[in-house]
Amino acid sequence: MERKAVSGIMLILLLASTLMLAFNIQQVKASETYDVAVTNVMPNKHGHEKHYVYRTWTINVNVTVLNNGTEPANITVSAYYNESGWHEIGTQTLTNLAPTAQTTVTFSWNLARVNLCNHTIKANATLIGATDTNPANNEGYSWVKVKMIGDVDGDGDCDVDDVFIYISRAYGSKIGDPRYNVQCDFDGDGRVAADDVFLHMAAYYQKRYSC
Ligand SMILES: [Ca+2]
Numbered sequence: 574m575e576r577k578a579v580s581g582i583m584l585i586l587l588l589a590s591t592l593m594l595a596f597n598i599q600q601v602k603a604s605e606t607y608d609v610a611v612t613n614v615m616p617n618k619h620g621h622e623k624h625y626v627y628r629t630w631t632i633n634v635n636v637t638v639l640n641n642g643t644e645p646a647n648i649t650v651s652a653y654y655n656e657s658g659w660h661e662i663g664t665q666t667l668t669n670l671a672p673t674a675q676t677t678v679t680f681s682w683n684l685a686r687v688n689l690c691n692h693t694i695k696a697n698a699t700l701i702g703a704t705d706t707n708p709a710n711n712e713g714y715s716w717v718k719v720k721m722i723g724d725v726d727g728d729g730d731c732d733v734d735d736v737f738i739y740i741s742r743a744y745g746s747k748i749g750d751p752r753y754n755v756q757c758d759f760d761g762d763g764r765v766a767a768d769d770v771f772l773h774m775a776a777y778y779q780k781r782y783s784c
Pocket residue numbers: 607608609610705706707708709710711
């Protein structure tokens with residue numbers, strides 16, 4: 574009798590511990606999360622944030638992506654700009670981004686075919702092979718304003734102010750010089766030189782545009 578009671582208790586204990594183990598495994602599974610996020614979108618020229626740009630420039634769009642989940646993630650990152658609908662700037666794949674890690678993807682964007690004035694930039698991150706548990710943070714936004722060549726001060730024209738206040742001051746400078754002003758560097762090559770004035774600006778002098 575006594576032995577039977579003991580083995581009965583043993584059996585109950587064994588069952589209970591099996592159940593607890595199963596519950597623990599369930600808990601581990603339930604705590605896995607998949608969540609990627611776009612934390613920053615930054616248009617930049619020569620490594621500095623720039624929103625005022627020219628069609629003669631190629632700029633970078635930096636998209637910062639965070640793996641906010643608990644598992645390594647493969648992610649598709651895409652960037653777009655708006656001009657009567659979304660147009661793709663580029664798409665790249667991030668492989669095995671570690672949990673809590675953040676990385677920046679750089680897209681090169683040639684502005685030659687982009688119209689003047691304001692454009693929204695959108696970037697999104699999409700998990701490959703898993704479902705994002707928090708899709709609300711998968712997009713990020715920024716903007717650029719494409720100016721007419723020669724409109725250094727951004728007031729809608731290329732006139733004496735642009736030439737005598739800004740270009741004359743920056744003329745002959747290069748990146749790193751205190752006088753260098755990227756807004757006077759119309760071809761975006763890192764120098765404010767004769768090409769910028771005579772090849773690019775001259776054709777726009779005394780022209781206006783409106784946004
Ligand atoms: Ca997410």
